[in-house]
Amino acid sequence: MRVAGARLASSTLTANKSFLSDHRLNLKSFGLNNVNARTKFNQNLSLTTTTKRQMASAAYKPEQARVPPAVPLPTPPLTKFKIGLCQLAVTADKERNIAHARKAIEEAAQKGAQLVLLPEIWNGPYSNDSFPVFAEDIDAGGELSPSTAMLSEVSRRLKITIVGGSISERSGGRLYNTCCVFNTEGKLIAKHRKIHLFDIDIPGKITFQESKTLTPGETPTIVDTEVGRIGIGICYDMRFQELAMLYAARGAHLLCYPGAFNMTTGPLHWELLQRSRATDNQFGEVLATTEHEEAIIISEIDYSLVEMRRTYLPLEKQRRGDLYQLVDVQRLNSQ
Known part of the structure; x- marks a missing residue:
């Protein structure tokens, strides 16, 4: 099981490298191979990922997982x-x-x-x-x-x-x-x-x-x-x-x-x-x-x-x- 896990991690890493390489090629083909353009692209990519995570978190409705909602953990008298x-x-x-x-x-x-x-x-x-x-x-x-x-x-x-x-x-x-x-x-x-x-x-x-x-x-x-x-x-x-x-x-x-x-x-x-x-x-x-x-x-x-x-x-x-x-x-x- 450990070997399979290692192979899976390796395959994922390889796939991620290919993904990044493809985007670099696309950037070059559109003439956007300067540093500012790459930075802007990475920011947009990061923003999109963050937005997706926020949307997923909102869809989970964690506050509704406990009815009534959970009581906030009070400050204990001592640590x-x-x-x-x-x-x-x-x-x-x-x-x-x-x-x-x-x-x-x-x-x-x-x-x-x-x-x-x-x-x-x-x-x-x-x-x-x-x-x-x-x-x-x-x-x-x-x-x-x-x-x-x-x-x-x-x-x-x-x-x-x-x-x-x-x-x-x-x-x-x-x-x-x-x-x-x-x-x-x-x-x-x-x-x-x-x-x-x-x-x-x-x-x-x-x-x-x-x-x-x-x-x-x-x-x-x-x-x-x-x-x-x-x-x-x-x-x-x-x-x-x-x-x-x-x-x-x-x-x-x-x-x-x-x-x-x-x-x-x-x-x-x-x-x-x-x-x-x-x-x-x-x-x-x-x-x-x-x-x-x-x-x-x-x-x-x-x-x-x-x-x-x-x-x-x-x-x-x-x-x-x-x-x-x-x-x-x-x-x-x-x-």
């Missing part, structure tokens, strides 16, 4: 910051899990993390039997939600933003897989209920249905924090690129997907899906990774790199709004 990702082992002892998560958050903050993330369902086992047992009333708070009470206290004390992984939430007689986001004052500023429930059946390997116990969320979640505008998803939400594209259209600087992938599909898809969702929005480089054991990963986020890549490759101006649209139903209905 660079450290993020801490906590990978935790979970037991059937809820109090131990909460204390363990607290310690991990504190360690990440000590290493300079201004944003700390926890994994999916970190306060108890990931099973349909356990979801009701470990569920908390997040809205009531306090003793009825010791997991989020801890997150609130730690975020306020350490002055950090926390994307609190997820826990099972009990609300209105239903159970949800819910991620809570706390700001540096310890205030709950967003609550994302997992939209896409993980129902899978691979004979002889894995069968699991979240929908047997959990109720799907109804709202995409995007929140302004001290480290920028964040779009939130939970694990299986990452499979659906439309959600990530919607978050980008709402001006997200960062997408966070706490997860607990299984060991059947996880090794094949986990990193691939993360990079895919990042690449959808022009930034698919792996900055840090780890294996399957407990770990605390610290990495630096630099928003200027995203801006640079979007300047070099302006996908926003190249979307074919004349052919397809991403419709943000919630924003459309709220207008």
